[in-house]
Amino acid sequence: MAKHNFLANEVLVQMDARSQNEGFARLCASAFIAPLNPTVSELTEVKTAVSEAVTNAILHGYEGREHTAPKVTMRMSLQDYTVTICIKDEGTGIRDVPLARTPLFTTRPDDERSGMGFTVMESFMDSVEVLSAEGQGTEVVMRKRFSNGQDSAAN
Amino acid sequence: MALRFRQEPDRLVAEVSGEIDHHSAAELKERIAREYSRGTAKDLELNFSQVTFMDSSGVGMVIGRFKDTQTRGGNMAVSGLSGDIKRLFELSGLHKIIQVK
Numbered sequence: 001m002a003k004h005n006f007l008a009n010e011v012l013v014q015m016d017a018r019s020q021n022e023g024f025a026r027l028c029a030s031a032f033i034a035p036l037n038p039t040v041s042e043l044t045e046v047k048t049a050v051s052e053a054v055t056n057a058i059l060h061g062y063e064g065r066e067h068t069a070p071k072v073t074m075r076m077s078l079q080d081y082t083v084t085i086c087i088k089d090e091g092t093g094i095r096d097v098p099l100a101r102t103p104l105f106t107t108r109p110d111d112e113r114s115g116m117g118f119t120v121m122e123s124f125m126d127s128v129e130v131l132s133a134e135g136q137g138t139e140v141v142m143r144k145r146f147s148n149g150q151d152s153a154a155n
Numbered sequence: 156m157a158l159r160f161r162q163e164p165d166r167l168v169a170e171v172s173g174e175i176d177h178h179s180a181a182e183l184k185e186r187i188a189r190e191y192s193r194g195t196a197k198d199l200e201l202n203f204s205q206v207t208f209m210d211s212s213g214v215g216m217v218i219g220r221f222k223d224t225q226t227r228g229g230n231m232a233v234s235g236l237s238g239d240i241k242r243l244f245e246l247s248g249l250h251k252i253i254q255v256k
Contacts, residue, residue, distance in 0.1 A: 002202045015163060017179035019176075019177055020178055022176045022177055022178050023174060023176065023178065026176075027207070041238075041239070044208075044239045047208065048208075048209075048239070048243075051176050051177075051210040052210055052211060055176065055177040055210070055212060058177070059177060103247075104247070111215075112180070112184060112215040112216055112218065112219040113211075113212075113215045114212070114214040114215035114218060114244075114247055115211075116211035116214055116215075116247045117210075117211050119211075119246060119247075120211050120243065120246065122212065123246060145199075146212050
């Protein structure tokens with residue numbers, strides 16, 4: 001049995017693709033990583049990355065499809081002080097993922113979007129994978145290892 | 156999210172508190188833009204000292220207000236940034252075009 005298996009956990013949250021759920025998703029992520037005793041910085045980083053991914057799903061994933069009562073799912077798992085967070089929508093998908101990930105690129109400049117969402121996710125998490133197919137949706141998989149794991153492993 | 160305005164000589168100060176995300180940014184944009192266009196002050200300062208969370212939606216909102224002040228020939232400043240919010244400003248290069256107090 002691995003050393004830190006007592007922390008292993010997985011949760012699945014499904015929410016309406018409505019903007020008020022951005023805050024809800026952040027709270028879920030905070031609660032999920034609480035057992036890792038994250039630093040204030042680590043906590044903010046995860047909350048911000050989740051906020052970006054959920055906002056993308058709501059804003060871009062389901063544009064013009066609100067009548068279909070779209071959902072966003074967030075799956076979080078924890079293994080050996082590494083958290084994996086998958087944010088998934090079944091919306092329009094991204095035609096050109098590398099372009100979408102380019103800093104300052106946005107399809108909605110008139111809407112005061114900064115185009116910094118993916119850049120924020122990339123700099124606040126250890127890794128960010130984007131799986132997307134046009135017409136089928138987008139899944140963002142983010143991972144982050146927590147420093148407390150290093151500290152307590154030495155104890 | 157809550158908002159309070161302070162009118163100084165030729166400068167409007169907007170004190171924001173709470174969380175700035177895509178959900179709250181639209182209302183924030185509308186209220187600050189309305190107050191600014193209603194007055195005659197050229198300069199605008201956004202004070203973030205009571206902001207508990209901000210993501211890139213806040214960056215977009217700040218860029219929008221910066222454009223408003225440019226249109227009127229005024230200056231834009233932000234103040235009271237926490238370390239995390241400062242990092243967002245630096246990531247997006249905003250600190251190069253907007254005065255950080």
